[in-house]
Amino acid sequence: MSTTDIPRVPGIEVDPRDLRHLADAQINVELDTGDMILNLGPQHPATHGTLRLVVRLDGERVIAADPVIGYMHRGYEKLTEFRTYPQITTLVNRIDWLSSFANEVPFIHAAELLMGIEAPPRAVWIRTILTELSRIATFYLFLGEMGLQLGALTPAFWGFRDREHVLNLIEAATGGRFHPNFNRIGGLKDDFPWGWAAEARTAMKAIFDGCDDFEDILIGNEIFEARTRGIGIVPAEIGAAYGMSGSNLRASGVDWDLRRDGRPYLAYPELDYKVWTHPDGDSFSRYWVRLQETRESARMVLQLLDGLPSGPIMAKVPRIIKVPEGEAWVETENPLGQMGYYVISKGATGPFRVKIRSASFSNVSILPWLLRGVYVPDVITILASLYFILGDIDR
């Protein structure tokens, strides 16, 4: 088994170095005043944790921004070399801690691919449901948090309040609110508890209502639009060249979703859903795309609940898991973007080497380009709209 072909984003030919002049044009060179270096972070409310931005300011205008990462580096790639496969799901849970379940899926897939095991259909569908639920949980926090970063306190609390619906569901099914550690090679630990599907249907209604609330309080608001429209525009080619993925790239008009365009995984080929894009590429479109995707995910959960097959949730798996020699690359569309694991096995109980491709790392790498010439408040808007999780950057 070897690496399969990796789908590429269309329009990747542009080299970011050729586009330097675009960034230079954003900077005001008329007034020559002294600049000030401002440290945003590692402890700053806008950085969701410990991202540090060293910003050179001219007045309130950013001349240069330099992201410093690594304050939360936990060495997961190295740690995986000393763990067995079932133990590693516990680790990868904590990469993007808001959508832990979605992190487990690609790794488990890679292991299953190498072992030649396929999970039974019911397990696959339950995995899909939980992945979409963790997408909703992640985006809900974003939908509220974006308001908070722009100064509107109320949506943030609504986001936290309504996210509980989803977290309660995940807790009821897996036993863990944030770190379910629920995937097993060849299936799942448990089936859904009795009555879970009915609860989930009610919760999805609350999710739709909550999305309407966000739309009412933020999308229709003139101040919100003034603060986000035209702020932090990522042209499609540049976004792709920097390796951005997921909703951030779709907000730049690239119609690319690994659930549809990548190698088929989980139950996505059997689902009917729309991939949302927005042509503008600014902070507003990133918010808008995520809002639509939240609704789409809730719709997908309802579809999945309707078509949930019955049957076992575990395939036949040997008691001691030894993965045959080989290499596998599995990537999935996670809430934050493209997440992939390149697993190299030498036939032992644990992998020889795992390379983790996390979405946020690539998504924030565009920051030096994107932040040139904007105002300090826009730095916060852009950071909030790019939406990264520190664990996903530093691993």
Add this chain to the structure above:
Amino acid sequence: MSLQLAVDIGWGWTLALKTVLVLAVVPLAALVLGYTFLLKMMSHMQSRLGPMDPGGFHGWFQLVGDGIKFLQKEDVMPAEADRRVFALAPAVVVVSTFLVFVVLPTGPKLVVENLDVGVFYALAVSSLSVVGVLMAGWASANKFALLGALRAAAQLIAYELPLLLAVVGVVVQAGSMSLQTIVTAQQRGSIFGWHGIGFPFILTQFIGFFLFLIASQAELTQTPFDMPVAESELVAGYMVEYTGFRFLFFFIGEFGTAFAFAALAATLFLGGWSVPWVHGAAADVLGIPVLFAKLMLVAFLMFWVRFTYPRLREDQLQSLAWKFLIPIGLANILLTGIFKVAF
């Protein structure tokens, strides 16, 4: 005309009494607004459970708990700080709040000092707080604080003008700058010859009222215009290095000024202490609760906006002030003048 007591106790004692009253009113005002709006209204709007819990009934203990917390905090001063200016800044902010209360009338005879230029004085002293903010921002030796203080100063220049222009319409209608005269003009006025409820100026000066609300929102650094504090950008702006009691001073200043501005708006546009059909000594008794009710209504509007809207950017605020509010304010004055001459 000034406060006249039933028993003449001499000017010295009267002065002392007035001072104590004003000193007591400001923290009390901050407490009332903080409790009603910051804790209760916000909790309801945002589904917050925390402030609804302490003390049992409706979380009444929360504010007391907060106060105790502030008293317990260590008084931290940055090593690089300009120590005297740092210590003085919160006091300057609170003093400017105290000074506004001096001219607010709460009844026909209940006013600490009825100045002839009352409106002008109130708006002038309220902007003194920016001096305190600048002092705090400079003395903190913190870049975030400095940015916040400079934003506050820029905001003051942009917003003092619409605030004054909004009030000019009222002054033209009442023919006086004295707050007491403005209130009596609203009480004695008539709507097309009907004397029923007097003539609150909001009926003709609604443009001025909205301008005043918007501009005072900026003056109070409340949410659509809270760039000087901007928790998510500048952490807390000029307050970032302040702890404990000094921080509490800023808090009292913020909410005390909000109270004062709500009272000012109620006085200028909603008829202040005046109650329909009530005159003489009864108005002195009823004046305080009536003014309080009116100002709470205005404060409700202010805080409603504060908890709902996102924050503008500093340059957007400037263009809003200079391109829209000031021309609208000037047009309002012109219209008021024409109507004043015509009728």
